[in-house]
Amino acid sequence: MQFRLPRGTQDRLPEDQPYWEYVTSVAREQARLFGYGQIDTPVFEHAGLFQRGVGEGTDIVEKETYTFPDRSGEDVTLRPEGTAPVCRAYLEHGMHTRPQPVRMHYFCPIFRYERPQAGRLRQHHQFGVEAIGDGDPSVDAEVIDLGWRFTTALGLQGLSLAINSIGDPSCRPQYLAALKDYYAPRLGEACPDCRMRYERNPLRMLDCKRTDFACQDLVAEAPRITDFLCADCDVHFATLRRYLEALDIPFFINPTLVRGLDYYTRTVFEILPPEEGAQSVVLGGGRYDGLIEQLGGRPTPGIGFGSGLERLILNVKRQEAAALSDGAPVDAVVVSLGEAAASVAVRLASDLRQAGHRAVLAQPGRSLRGQMRHASALNARYTLVLGDAEVAAGTVQVKSMDTGEQREAPLAEAASLVSRA
RNA sequence: GUGAGCGUGGCCAAGCGGUAAGGCACCUGACUGUGGCUCAGGAAAUCGAGGGUUCGAAUCCCUUCGCUCACCCCA
The missing domain is CATH 3.30.930.10 (Bira Bifunctional Protein; Domain 2)
Structure with missing residues (x-):
């Protein structure tokens, strides 16, 4: 890579x-x-x-x-x-x-x-x-x-x-002065970072989280800003x-x-x-x-x-405050067999999208089985199958991937069939 | 900037000196127009990189790069 x-x-x-x-x-x-x-x-x-x-x-x-x-x-x-x-x-x-x-x-x-x-x-x-x-x-x-x-x-x-x-x-200046007064005699116990902060930004000493020096004890007993x-x-x-x-x-x-x-x-x-x-x-x-x-x-x-x-x-x-997933990414996969059907399928997928459906065209060259597998892998709700017979008849096979039911319908009705959930 | 752990195909992962298992995912096929299961097959790795030791290294040593976690700091 x-x-x-x-x-x-x-x-x-x-x-x-x-x-x-x-x-x-x-x-x-x-x-x-x-x-x-x-x-x-x-x-x-x-x-x-x-x-x-x-x-x-x-x-x-x-x-x-x-x-x-x-x-x-x-x-x-x-x-x-x-x-x-x-x-x-x-x-x-x-x-x-x-x-x-x-x-x-x-x-x-x-x-x-x-x-x-x-x-x-x-x-x-x-x-x-x-x-x-x-x-x-x-x-x-x-x-x-x-x-x-x-x-x-x-x-x-x-x-x-x-x-x-x-x-x-x-x-704050008064507090910083009090803070430095407090740290001054014990500065040797503080970590190197705190010693630097003492000069440059004393407030940050309060934020120190090191436990290998006395910083925690120093912070615990330090004067509190809220008192100043x-x-x-x-x-x-x-x-x-x-x-x-x-x-x-x-x-x-x-x-x-x-x-x-x-x-x-x-x-x-x-x-x-x-x-x-x-x-x-x-x-x-x-x-x-x-x-x-x-x-x-x-x-x-x-x-x-x-x-x-x-x-x-x-x-x-x-x-796990919210379990979120993509859900079904597509409503319909259009499957075709043969060159004539491929053209119709290209158009059908496009028409489905225009009708508001998430439609995907399976690669026309692949075997029917391969295209169906693809539809299944995409978690499609419907598969629309177009072969020579359907093209000749102006129809399409509409298969529900959940129930496995399949029916033949006029091409023009495909979109409305997919709409029915 | 400091410290520790780890780097094997897209992902997970065995191997720890004898020349790269397996799983997931992907692709193909199983009497040829139908998925999810099963089976068979396929593609995919210069074992992070460079150097060294060795007859031989993913496996040992050195260097380097990267990733992860912690410190620091911050959201």
């Missing part, structure tokens, strides 16, 4: 489509119910959009983007996340003049140069949602509600929702929790939940399946009140989430 899939990509074969169709249709329906219109943005953008928006210090931008110069020498980047492009579009099309917040959803491929493993690809697809232009906690609750309805509507069991608040520019929230952030977070309770959405506060993109403020959340898999997060998002301004717009709040469709399908299959 000379050519293979590029690493971390996958083909979606005909038999995979029902799962794809299932997940996207459930997503589409929830987006519709919540009033989120669809937006599509390009697969690539100017590299600067993500550097500015997502943050140069993040792993995603630092070492995972597919960035390369186009023929004019300008750097373009394959979309590594969905939010920045939507915010760019919000600004570019003056959406601040629309009723706020502007609610939008999207389906798009996402590219990140990573080492692939279960549930992690270099090209994956996300269903995402953004509500831009309203900072009220009711919007946080709405977006989380949408995510929760979506994942539960898929039939997934045992999901859990983790939420946290990571503050905003008025209170300023009055506004505190009220915001409390109100969100009240709304979630009103919605009867079960959640737990994970004080170490920190997301990897720089633009998040206040609310962050994740939905996880019950399996203890490493790549488990199936939906994640948060509020990004500083992002639009970062991209050159007026200060504008926003919140959204991204959800990995491949991971969702993995879970749907694992839990």
Whole structure:
């Protein structure tokens, strides 16, 4: 085999489509119910959009983007996340003049140069949602509600929702200072990565999962951001929790939940399946009140989430939440014997399709037995047989593949016979 | 980027130093115009690639590529 899939990509074969169709249709329906219109943005953008928006210090931008110069020498980047492009579009099309917040959803491929493993690809697809232009906690609750309805509507069991608040520019600095004060004397016990994070992005130390150093103990006793929230952030977070309770959405506060993109403020959340898999997060998002301004717009709040469709399908299959198959791919297979019949058969198959039936022509040269086998293998409901006798009489043999019953009928009636299930 | 496991026809898979089983799928046929069962036959593998050891290697050694899983990070 000379050519293979590029690493971390996958083909979606005909038999995979029902799962794809299932997940996207459930997503589409929830987006519709919540009033989120669809937006599509390009697969690539100017590299600067993500550097500015997502943050140069993040792993995603630092070492995972597919960035390369186009023929004019300008750097373009394959979309590594969905939010920045939507915010760019919000600004570019003056959406601040629309009723706020502007609610939008999207389906798009996402590219990140990573080492692939279960549930992690270099090209994956996300269903995402953004509500831009309203900072009220009711919007946080709405977006989380949408995510929760979506994942539960898929039939997934045992999901859990983790939420946290990571503050905003008025209170996070104080917390970071407290966090560094706490770590400073014990930094020697932390893993090398955490020691680096201490300087560059202390919040991420909370996210460390290494057990070969004291990181877990350090995290457990570390000061909690929720104890450092300023009055506004505190009220915001409390109100969100009240709304979630009103919605009867079960959640737990994970004080170490920190997301990897720089633009998040206040609310962050994740939905996880019950399996203890490493790549488990199936939906994640948060509020990004500083992002639009970062991209050159007026200060504008926003919140959204991204959800990995491949991971969702993995879970749907694992839990057998939905058993999906192609079903019978064809209604009728047209079988012919002899050259005269072949021409009539070609026409009959075409006429059947025009009448709305899924019709397939068996290869005219093959033996009757071979053509019948083919019809059987395709799981056809009917086989229509044309030989010299039928052609002369202007008829066709209509055979039900389920019952084995066969009757001769005028050619013109073939379509209506197939219609009868 | 780090670590581990694995690479035999389209798919699954035996063989583990003597020169490639088997199953699924595909194609053909079984008194020649009828499927799904059965039977017979057929096509399909430079045993991931390169090098080495050996009279001889899919089987041993080295290198390399790829796949998978975990770490990291994230959806």
